[in-house]
Amino acid sequence: MKKLLTVLMVGAMWSVAAVAQTPAWNEIKGELKTALDSTPDVKRGEAAFEQCTGCHRADASGRISGAYPRLSGQHASVLMKQIVDIRSGRRSNVKMEPFIGDHVLDAYQIADVALYLSKLPIAVENGKGPGNLLVKGKELYVKDCVDCHGAKGEGSGPKFYPMVASQHYKYLLREVHFIRDGDRRNSNPDMVKVIKSYTTGELEAVADYMASLAVPKQ
């Protein structure tokens, strides 16, 4: 009996430890903590961004094709988290990985570049969706997404919720597929829960709607 109890207790402790090892999607530690706690500098951020412009463009507007997201005007906290998640492999990004290793950016430069990008104006029209799914898209968005991403698609810096308004349609569409299918492993689990049941048509509709939202006032 005593032996059985010990086995049960060790088993329970083991599973608690296993759960504890799966970090929360928004756990603030390591370089993300260093970046968030630092005092970033816009000028240093501008210099650090030079090595990113080949893909994201000099004005950080990304590509209408959706191959590269717009980074300008995004919340600094979101940008920092995404860069850290990409370099730690929590979010896959084969194209970008060679350009953002810690030989290129240290944690302080991650904060610098994020501040610089968050202050850049959103100057260029984004890639729009087909536009014929907006009614359905709005219905889904208001039901399932608005609590976090906001009525105008503005997101929330303190909560790490990305601004989705005016992002390129094809990028948004790719990401919602990644989120639904579990390929974006840093995602908020409450979001995954709602997107899990979406059909491909519903993903198209909601992406169409998000891309149609005007740039929120900054």
Ligand code: HEC
């Ligand atoms: C070789 C091309 C390339 C280079 C260079 C590059 N990126 Fe990216 N980046 C991408 C791609 C592709 C994605 C989108 C990946 C996806 O679809 O999930 C991306 C995504 C991002 C995101 C996530 C945006 C979001 O809305 O979640 C951030 C932040 C980012 N890049 C920052 C940078 C910074 C900072 C640099 C320079 C230090 C950089 N990138 C250099 C290709 C590149």
Ligand code: HEC
């Ligand atoms: C519980 C809050 C929450 C809800 C609800 C939610 N999201 Fe999100 N969403 C997030 C967070 C947090 C992230 C960033 C996750 C991360 O750190 O990678 C995100 C990221 C995204 C991204 C990627 C943006 C980018 O720049 O790469 C898209 C697209 C998105 N959400 C769409 C949706 C859609 C569509 C819905 C509704 C069907 C939805 N979300 C519901 C919290 C939420």
